[in-house]
Amino acid sequence: MSVRIDPVVVHIRGYDDTVNINKQLHEMTEPYRFSCLALLQDDGAARIQGLNDTVTIRDFSEIKRKLKLLGAKYLIWRHNSREHRKTL
Secondary structure, rough: OOOOOOOOOEEEEEHHHHHHOOHHHHOOOOOOOOOEEEOOOOOOEEEOOOOOOOOOOHHHHHHHHHHOOOOOOOOEEEEEEEEEEEEO
């Protein structure tokens, strides 16, 4: 029997630039500016839930870059009752 384990849900947190993000999660005590979830689907989609207006264009670019490293091929998110898609 073979067992494969893949991350399915990713918790995304945005911190100020002065915060060292290269620490273990349990060591992160600094407040974060935003938080959202990404569901990584089998077809390569990363469906983002919980985005709000505190996410800057620079933040969103960083989210896209890091989700692509996890294997996402495109992003899906909702804004003003419309679904948006972005190929990575």
